Amino acid sequence: MKKLPAYKIAAALHIPAVTLPGSPRLTLTAGELLCENHAGLQKYSGDCVEIRTRDGYVRVSGSSLELTAMNREELTVRGFVAAVEIC
Amino acid sequence: MERLSDLIRGCAEMRITGAEPERVINACCEAGIDFWGVEAEDEFSLVMSVRQSRTGEVKTLAEKCLCEAETLRLRGGRRVASRAGSRPVLWILPLVLAGILAASTFFVWRIDVTGNVTVSDTEILNALADSGVYIGAFWPGFSNELTASAVTAAIPELKWVGISTFGSRVTVRVREKTRIPEIFDESLPARIVAVRGGLIEQMGALRGNPLFENGQTAAQGDVLIDALVPGKFEGARIVRAAGYVTARTWYELTAVMPLSRTVKEYTGETYTAMALRLGDRRINFYRSSRILHTMCDNIVQEKKLGVMGQFELPAALITEAGRGYTLKTVTVDRDEAKKTLEALLESTLKTKLGAGGRVLSSEFIFGEAEGRAVVTLLAECRQNIAREELLTEKEIAALSAELEETDDREDNGG
Numbered sequence: 271m272k273k274l275p276a277y278k279i280a281a282a283l284h285i286p287a288v289t290l291p292g293s294p295r296l297t298l299t300a301g302e303l304l305c306e307n308h309a310g311l312q313k314y315s316g317d318c319v320e321i322r323t324r325d326g327y328v329r330v331s332g333s334s335l336e337l338t339a340m341n342r343e344e345l346t347v348r349g350f351v352a353a354v355e356i357c
Numbered sequence: 358m359e360r361l362s363d364l365i366r367g368c369a370e371m372r373i374t375g376a377e378p379e380r381v382i383n384a385c386c387e388a389g390i391d392f393w394g395v396e397a398e399d400e401f402s403l404v405m406s407v408r409q410s411r412t413g414e415v416k417t418l419a420e421k422c423l424c425e426a427e428t429l430r431l432r433g434g435r436r437v438a439s440r441a442g443s444r445p446v447l448w449i450l451p452l453v454l455a456g457i458l459a460a461s462t463f464f465v466w467r468i469d470v471t472g473n474v475t476v477s478d479t480e481i482l483n484a485l486a487d488s489g490v491y492i493g494a495f496w497p498g499f500s501n502e503l504t505a506s507a508v509t510a511a512i513p514e515l516k517w518v519g520i521s522t523f524g525s526r527v528t529v530r531v532r533e534k535t536r537i538p539e540i541f542d543e544s545l546p547a548r549i550v551a552v553r554g555g556l557i558e559q560m561g562a563l564r565g566n567p568l569f570e571n572g573q574t575a576a577q578g579d580v581l582i583d584a585l586v587p588g589k590f591e592g593a594r595i596v597r598a599a600g601y602v603t604a605r606t607w608y609e610l611t612a613v614m615p616l617s618r619t620v621k622e623y624t625g626e627t628y629t630a631m632a633l634r635l636g637d638r639r640i641n642f643y644r645s646s647r648i649l650h651t652m653c654d655n656i657v658q659e660k661k662l663g664v665m666g667q668f669e670l671p672a673a674l675i676t677e678a679g680r681g682y683t684l685k686t687v688t689v690d691r692d693e694a695k696k697t698l699e700a701l702l703e704s705t706l707k708t709k710l711g712a713g714g715r716v717l718s719s720e721f722i723f724g725e726a727e728g729r730a731v732v733t734l735l736a737e738c739r740q741n742i743a744r745e746e747l748l749t750e751k752e753i754a755a756l757s758a759e760l761e762e763t764d765d766r767e768d769n770g771g
Binding site (some may be wrong): 310311312313314316336337339340341342345 | 378379380382383386387389392393395396397400403
């Protein structure tokens with residue numbers, strides 16, 4: 271049986287995805303992207319950073335991207351962020 | 358601050374090479390290894406910094422992730438310690454300086470005196486020095502209470518002294534005694550004399566024997582009201598004369614001022630010199646004390662070294678700035694000179710007349726002589742010319758003898 275993503279279950283039950291434990295959360299401020307509840311890095315370069323999450327991965331594109339802080343729960347990418355894709 | 362922490366703890370720059378170097382980052386994160394400065398060199402390698410003590414763990418994790426880790430550079434930590442070990446001056450000098458700094462806080466480097474009005478700072482500082490509190494004194498060696506008592510005893514004008522020690526700074530707060538007003542002793546014999554000659558207009562003798570009448574002229578120093586009062590029934594007696602004598606007086610005051618004066622003309626030359634004062638010694642950071650050979654204005658600023666309000670060091674940084682100038686002679690405007698002299702003369706006359714004096718008429722005469730402006734003030738005034746003069750012991754004795762002689766004569770005659 272195929273496992274349904276948690277956010278799809280939450281959407282079906284009309285529960286806000288934010289309330290789900292372990293759901294990834296992205297906060298984008300000027301020149302800095304904070305990702306909470308990540309599952310590690312998929313790809314890391316100066317113009318593209320791919321962050322694994324529980325339900326897929328987040329691709330951050332831009333230039334001069336740099337991993338400034340990382341621990342088990344969250345990581346911060348600093349630089350010029352041109353696009354954020356949720357795959 | 359982070360750099361200093363890195364230098365003390367030691368950090369290593371490592372290159373991770375492999376098919377997926379990101380896996381090493383994830384593994385480090387999982388293992389709780391701190392890393393920073395992650396830079397991707399290309400698709401298969403990246404550089405990051407970790408603590409020197411964790412390099413072995415990073416290499417093990419890299420092998421598990423099918424990558425290779427190599428140390429590029431080591432900074433701080435043991436390397437710095439080993440270098441410092443071979444050069445003792447690097448750690449001995451800061452230690453010695455820290456020791457000197459710590460020791461200096463046990464000595465008095467500044468004394469502030471507040472609350473004194475009539476007693477001078479020097480007097481209080483001298484009394485403090487006699488009690489063992491002076492610049493350079495070891496402050497744990499003296500008691501604030503005992504010193505305050507000694508200063509109070511040494512200076513009778515003080516009623517309270519409080520001494521507080523804040524590190525190398527001593528604050529002395531004082532309160533002075535309230536002065537007792539002078540008691541007017543009516544038994545002291547005195548006479549009233551003319552402080553200035555004039556035509557007496559009004560005379561009122563409250564006590565004593567008036568020797569002049571209205572309309573008479575008195576010269577300076579004349580006795581206006583005598584202390585010896587003749588009595589019709591009890592004989593003469595000596596009293597403390599009191600009264601007022603309003604007279605018309607005339608003044609002729611002259612003031613002179615040169616009609617040329619010298620002013621500064623700045624040449625544009627400037628200099629700045631630095632010096633360090635250690636205790637009583639001064640170390641100049643320049644060769645000559647007068648760099649400008651012409652005349653110059655000197656502005657000296659002294660900045661004491663230490664932590665503001667906490668403690669002070671016996672050292673100060675002195676900055677001297679100078680502006681060179683030459684002297685130029687300029688002519689003073691006659692009207693300006695006249696106005697200046699007139700104002701000066703008016704002020705002088707006002708001082709001479711006193712509080713109750715009044716100018717009835719005045720005239721200024723302006724003239725020039727030998728390159729100088731001369732202004733003469735002719736004024737007719739009305740003022741109190743009475744001044745009390747206490748009799749000397751010799752005069753009192755002479756008057757007493759005269760009184761006794763008169764009494765004896767009257768007794769014999771009677």
